[in-house]
Amino acid sequence: MIIRSSTIKNAGVQDFSADVKRKSDYTINFFLIGFFLCGMILATFYDTWLVAVAVGGICLAAYYSTKLLLPTSDLYQYVLGAVFGVFMAQYIYQMHGLFEMHFIAFIGSAMLITYQNWRLQLPLAIVVIVHHALFAWLQYSGVERIYFTQLEYMSLQTFVIHAFLACVIFFICGLWAYQFRAFSRRHIEQSYEIGRLQEEERKKEQLMRAEAEIRELNESLETKVRDRTAQLETVNKELEAFSYSVAHDLRAPLRVINGFSRMVLKMEENKISKVSFENLHIIMKNAAQMGRLIDDLLDFSRLGRAAIEVKQVDMADIVQSVIKDLQNGEQLTIPEIRINELADAKCDPILMRQVWANLISNAVKYSRKKDSPLIEIGTSRRNGMNTYYVKDNGAGFNMEFYDKLFAVFQRLHKVTEYEGTGVGLALVQRIITKHHGKVWADGEIDKGATFYFSLPN
Amino acid sequence: MDKDQVDILLVEDNPYEARLTLMSLEEQNISSNIHHVDDGAEALDFIFAKGNYADRNPENTPRMILLDLNMPKIGGLEVLRRIKADERTKSIPIVILSSSREDSDLVTSYMLGVNSYVVKPVEFDTFTKAISDIGSYWMMLNESTVLFLLAKSKMHKA
Numbered sequence: 001m002i003i004r005s006s007t008i009k010n011a012g013v014q015d016f017s018a019d020v021k022r023k024s025d026y027t028i029n030f031f032l033i034g035f036f037l038c039g040m041i042l043a044t045f046y047d048t049w050l051v052a053v054a055v056g057g058i059c060l061a062a063y064y065s066t067k068l069l070l071p072t073s074d075l076y077q078y079v080l081g082a083v084f085g086v087f088m089a090q091y092i093y094q095m096h097g098l099f100e101m102h103f104i105a106f107i108g109s110a111m112l113i114t115y116q117n118w119r120l121q122l123p124l125a126i127v128v129i130v131h132h133a134l135f136a137w138l139q140y141s142g143v144e145r146i147y148f149t150q151l152e153y154m155s156l157q158t159f160v161i162h163a164f165l166a167c168v169i170f171f172i173c174g175l176w177a178y179q180f181r182a183f184s185r186r187h188i189e190q191s192y193e194i195g196r197l198q199e200e201e202r203k204k205e206q207l208m209r210a211e212a213e214i215r216e217l218n219e220s221l222e223t224k225v226r227d228r229t230a231q232l233e234t235v236n237k238e239l240e241a242f243s244y245s246v247a248h249d250l251r252a253p254l255r256v257i258n259g260f261s262r263m264v265l266k267m268e269e270n271k272i273s274k275v276s277f278e279n280l281h282i283i284m285k286n287a288a289q290m291g292r293l294i295d296d297l298l299d300f301s302r303l304g305r306a307a308i309e310v311k312q313v314d315m316a317d318i319v320q321s322v323i324k325d326l327q328n329g330e331q332l333t334i335p336e337i338r339i340n341e342l343a344d345a346k347c348d349p350i351l352m353r354q355v356w357a358n359l360i361s362n363a364v365k366y367s368r369k370k371d372s373p374l375i376e377i378g379t380s381r382r383n384g385m386n387t388y389y390v391k392d393n394g395a396g397f398n399m400e401f402y403d404k405l406f407a408v409f410q411r412l413h414k415v416t417e418y419e420g421t422g423v424g425l426a427l428v429q430r431i432i433t434k435h436h437g438k439v440w441a442d443g444e445i446d447k448g449a450t451f452y453f454s455l456p457n
Numbered sequence: 458m459d460k461d462q463v464d465i466l467l468v469e470d471n472p473y474e475a476r477l478t479l480m481s482l483e484e485q486n487i488s489s490n491i492h493h494v495d496d497g498a499e500a501l502d503f504i505f506a507k508g509n510y511a512d513r514n515p516e517n518t519p520r521m522i523l524l525d526l527n528m529p530k531i532g533g534l535e536v537l538r539r540i541k542a543d544e545r546t547k548s549i550p551i552v553i554l555s556s557s558r559e560d561s562d563l564v565t566s567y568m569l570g571v572n573s574y575v576v577k578p579v580e581f582d583t584f585t586k587a588i589s590d591i592g593s594y595w596m597m598l599n600e601s602t603v604l605f606l607l608a609k610s611k612m613h614k615a
Contacts, residue, residue: 251556252471254579259477262581286583291579 012188020184024114025067028080031111035087036060039094055090060081074117081120084108085127089135097139097147105166109173116181118174125170129163243301250294258287265362289415296423300408303427308348308434309354315356315388316342318349319377322356325366340378343386345455351431358424359390359451365418367394368447385437385454393448397441405441428453464490466519468500468536469554470528474577478523478554481585485592492519495533500524501539504546518549523591526555526562534565541570552591 036059039052063083067076088104095101105128112120136159151158221373261284265277272280319342327334337360345352360375367373376391397405397412404410408426431452432439443449465487469475475493484492494500500522502508506515522523522540526533533553540546553566566574573594575587 051539102542122473251577253585255556255577255581256471256473256477258579259581259584260473263480288580295579348579 012192013185014368016184016188020114020116027114028111032060032063032083039087039090042091042094046094046096051090051094055086059086059090062393077112077117077120078123079114081108081112081123081129084111085124085131085299088128089131092135092149093147095147097150099149099151102162102166102304106169108110109170112179113177116177118178120177121174125167128166132159132163135235152229161266205322212406239301243298246294246298251291254287254291254294258284258291261287289347289419293409293421293423296388296421296427297408300427300430303351303430303434308351310346310348310435313345313347313349313352315352315379318353319360322353322360325357326361333368334364335370335373335375337375337377340376342377342388343379345386345388346457347435347455348431351434353448355428355431355453356390358428362424362451363390363392363394363449365394365420366396366413367392371395382454385456387452387454389450389452391448391450396443396445396447398445399443402441425451463492463517463519464521465492466500466503467491467493468497468522468528468533469493469525470496471525474525477584478588480594480604481588484585484591487592496528497533497536500536501531503614504540504549505543513587515545520549521552521594524551524553526553526566532561534569537566537569537571550594552594 033327035050036056039056040049043049043052063079065078066073066079070076085105088101088108089105091101092098105124109121112124132148135146136154138146139148140154244312261280264272265280265284269277296401316339319339320437323334323337323455360377363375364373367375370393376389378389380387380389395413397419401412404412406425407422408431409422410426411422413420428451429439432455435455437453437455439451439453441449441451465482467475467478469478472495479491492503494503500546503510503513504515504518504522506513517555524533524536533555537551537553540549540551547570550572551570552575553571554575554577555562556577563574573591575591578584578587
């Protein structure tokens with residue numbers, strides 16, 4: 001941030017310097033041409049045309065060639081300083097030592113301030129001093145056609161005072177150039193600082209606006225969440241009411257159908273035909289099946305609403321008690337069940353019992369037609385999670401229909417082959433999902449199936 | 458039927474279910490004085506001798522009530538609450554016969570002081586078993602009739 005602002009500031013100073021240079025260069029063009037033309041006019045006094053054209057021409061050539069050849073350098077400005085000195089010397093010469101022509105140096109000196117660089121005074125001062133010393137010496141040595149001054153009293157003392165005063169003027173002009181530059185720099189830096197502060201202020205305002213917007217959004221989001229939750233609660237209540245009426249209203253007529261069929265069967269046992277006897281049985285069986293479907297569906301939907309209570313659970317204990325219940329129940333013969341090591345788990349014991357009961361009774365059901373049915377139960381560790389499995393060597397299933405395996409009311413076998421409602425595995429999946437676990441299976445027709453589930457530790 | 462001498466009051470709005478229950482009770486040889494009413498309002502009228510039953514003697518409360526939960530006008534839970542709230546009737550044993558397996562109904566019923574809660578199963582065999590349990594319960598209540606019923610039952614089986 002600081003680096004960036006300082007580079008911006010430097011760029012600003014550079015821009016300003018370029019601007020000063022451009023404007024000064026522009027003005028200088030007129031002055032140089034004016035100086036050259038001045039030389040031409042002065043040539044008319046003492047017939048110094050050669051000097052006016054040659055020296056003035058060399059000056060212009062020196063200035064413009066440097067400027068063209070080295071456009072990025074400031075060298076041409078130093079050349080300009082020297083050129084101003086040379087023009088002064090030229091005019092003095094052209095006017096045969098007319099003293100007032102010495103002031104031309106001061107015009108040049110003042111002109112150079114425009115570049116705001118005190119060093120430019122140096123070449124001018126050097127040229128002036130060298131010229132004065134050389135020409136003064138030559139003139140007083142008696143060399144002909146050398147014009148430095150028409151004054152009679154140009155002693156060394158006068159010369160020193162003359163040179164000193166000239167240097168003072170150069171110094172003052174240099175000082176001014178220096179001051180100008182310093183002032184401009186300060187001014188630019190300040191305006192950039194102000195700009196930066198304004199930018200900061202603007203950004204702060206933007207940030208505050210954005211924050212206010214976010215706050216508003218959050219508030220509206222909260223309202224939305226509240227509204228949605230209320231809606232969901234309403235829907236959930238409606239669903240509960242629906243389940244309740246399903247339970248009552250659908251089960252009652254089924255009970256009546258089943259009950260009266262049974263009554264007829266019992267009272268007319270000896271009078272009805274064999275076909276009617278079978279038909280009545282079919283009626284009763286289907287009514288009972290529908291009753292189971294409704295009950296299972298209600299269990300399934302109730303589970304969706306139930307909260308789970310997680311505790312440390314002894315899985316081996318649950319599995320033993322499930323198998324005991326199966327043996328005591330109306331199930332047919334229970335095949336050999338091999339129970340390997342079963343790791344404890346953190347889960348809801350009541351729901352987990354349901355999972356084991358469904359998986360084990362499935363294994364019993366689908367393997368009972370085998371000559372030597374075998375069921376294996378155990379735990380294995382996979383990816384840091386305990387994975388439980390129930391494996392049987394029964395009817396198995398086609399992996400092509402895997403998608404339907406855990407879906408509600410979806411079955412891969414006919415009711416006449418294997419009884420059931422198609423809710424058991426859906427229930428298992430729902431319970432395991434509620435525990436943030438995973439359930440999957442693999443199987444092959446007539447080779448058996450293995451059901452796995454894993455629970456987070 | 459003598460309205461004053463009722464042993465079992467059956468409160469059930471579905472006539473077929475009522476008939477089924479009555480037949481099952483009969484099958485269990487419990488055919489003592491049973492009265493059937495169609496809804497909760499009528500049940501309360503009967504018990505507290507009001508409305509159509511104003512001529513009944515309210516002292517002669519039924520000895521057991523079989524109560525359905527889901528009924529029009531006044532539901533089973535409300536009937537249960539009113540009976541258990543009244544000093545004269547709160548000791549009558551009440552068995553809820555419900556189609557609902559909702560836990561909330563079960564909990565509410567027990568909180569209101571129900572004596573037994575039976576979920577009516579779809580399968581008739583299970584249903585008759587439930588009714589037979591009620592029968593045993595009834596026999597325990599009514600020891601004086603036990604011997605008679607047992608004798609009758611033996612005779613029937615023979």
